[in-house]
């Protein structure tokens with residue numbers, strides 16, 4: 001059973017977070033926020049908090065925690081927030097009431113665009129550009145969700161608690177990567193490489209990353225086929241992979 | 253030196269991946285066996301003889317994994333094979349068990365110092381699970397004290413909470429202590445007075461990815477006393493160490509007497525048989541448990557085990573493997589030093605663990621092991637290694653030559669590491 005509090009963290013910190021990249025990866029998404037300077041605050045009672053901002057020049061960014069906002073959305077609890085992300089509930093706007101049209105219009109469209117990347121149709125995947133963007137966003141989603149599941153899901157915490165301290169790099173060869181820092185059993189994710197990884201899991205290419213992260217290829221087989229390479233202090237990856245195995249429950 | 257390539261192995265693995273979960277699952281597969289990088293390792297073996305095996309691409313390896321322990325006398329040992337084949341021809345897996353069962357049990361009781369009886373199964377995990385059950389049957393208690401990082405097989409009780417397929421109930425009777433921590437055992441015993449059936453551990457600590465650690469002076473005597481004072485069964489998992497430390501059992505090697513001992517791996521030079529040996533006081537408990545399997549009393553592996561134990565005793569396989577291991581590992585350390593690497597060797601030389609300790613990621617070690625494998629010296633980078641009695645002086649000399657070249661290559665890539 002997915003735990004609602006973990007799900008809310010995953011939804012904000014791993015799923016919606018992707019909009020910061022989506023606006024540059026996806027032309028349509030870029031158009032939706034063209035010229036808009038907004039900072040949308042999400043505040044979930046007893047749950048996650050973060051701010052998604054658009055800089056008016058096409059760029060997006062997400063920060064965890066509190067920051068200055070132009071629109072503030074409040075949710076009564078993790079379940080309330082999860083239902084909004086699932087498309088069946090609405091937030092309570094606390095600030096920026098005059099900007100409701102941005103929420104119901106462009107923002108809703110952005111979340112739909114995001115969904116089309118995270119749950120792509122076979123036709124969409126046939127387009128090389130969409131395939132690449134989808135895989136990159138899936139990598140980020142998996143990496144950030146991994147940290148949330150490891151920090152909050154009861155079984156995830158057991159396995160994350162066994163990860164020796166250090167940085168794990170999960171990336172695509174010559175492509176994007178997520179760095180996961182484990183410290184005292186707590187995980188935090190960040191995009192990019194640090195050059196200081198103690199262990200790494202590297203997909204040979206986008207195809208390989210898409211296969212494993214999309215659940216079409218098990219990691220063990222992929223390893224034997226050379227589609228993914230692991231190196232460094234393997235116990236970190238061994239326990240991390242047990243957490244990664246739980247992630248799909250939260251992205252379903 | 254030429255380096256190996258593995259086109260046939262790759263081809264076969266691609267075929268395997270289609271019809272077998274993980275391609276090759278378990279400890280012989282690329283994931284558990286830490287093939288880093290995967291291109292450096294063969295995937296499938298073709299044949300073996302003595303200290304060597306050949307992969308499907310025809311590459312020959314000096315095998316320092318010994319199939320993860322079973323190969324102790326060299327592959328295809330003529331004495332063991334002859335006994336096994338004779339038993340096979342006479343009748344294998346028959347309705348009435350062969351009297352070889354008694355011969356082998358008598359041999360084990362004669363060989364293993366603590367043993368008053370012997371019971372045979374197939375895998376190491378059969379033996380450790382049975383030891384746990386015997387302790388529970390004998391004491392009427394549920395809990396087990398285990399050492400962190402210890403490996404006792406793959407039965408649910410040996411795995412960890414939160415791992416795939418494992419329920420909390422599977423492991424709820426396990427209590428864990430750090431290796432060599434006597435006070436922790438005392439604490440658990442007083443916290444769970446009258447509830448602990450067994451203390452189970454390997455004779456010394458030989459985890460993966462980490463240096464092996466021998467018992468500190470007085471450790472086993474202290475554990476023996478705690479068990480005696482509290483009615484706890486002391487079970488030693490000698491599946492990996494068995495016959496590589498001491499033919500009379502690894503408890504004997506470390507100067508104490510276990511109540512139950514589990515054997516597998518080296519016991520039959522690769523034929524599938526494992527054993528639990530016990531003291532008289534636990535014989536009734538053992539016989540009270542329904543525990544068996546389709547092939548457990550088949551003649552061929554029993555004959556192989558009997559021949560293997562006899563030969564190991566005759567040549568003192570434990571002493572021979574330790575002396576070969578000592579010579580090899582001393583040479584490896586010297587070769588490492590010559591290239592400025594701190595190769596740390598730990599454990600007993602017949603089943604030593606090693607790692608290049610110059611970084612905390614094992615990356616240098618993984619590179620070095622890969623270079624050795626591609627030159628025909630089969631090491632793994634995560635697990636303890638194994639010696640068999642068929643390894644010759646020439647094998648050691650060639651291994652050291654390869655190790656030296658591999659160190660030079662890694663040094664060339666990492667001049668400052």
Ligand SMILES: Cc1ncc(COP(=O)(O)O)c(C=O)c1O
Pocket residue numbers: 320374375376377378380403404405406454489490491492493516517
């Ligand atoms: C110490 C120890 N115990 C138990 C086992 C399990 O033996 P098996 O794999 O034959 O079930 C092993 C196997 O590696 C082992 O090393």
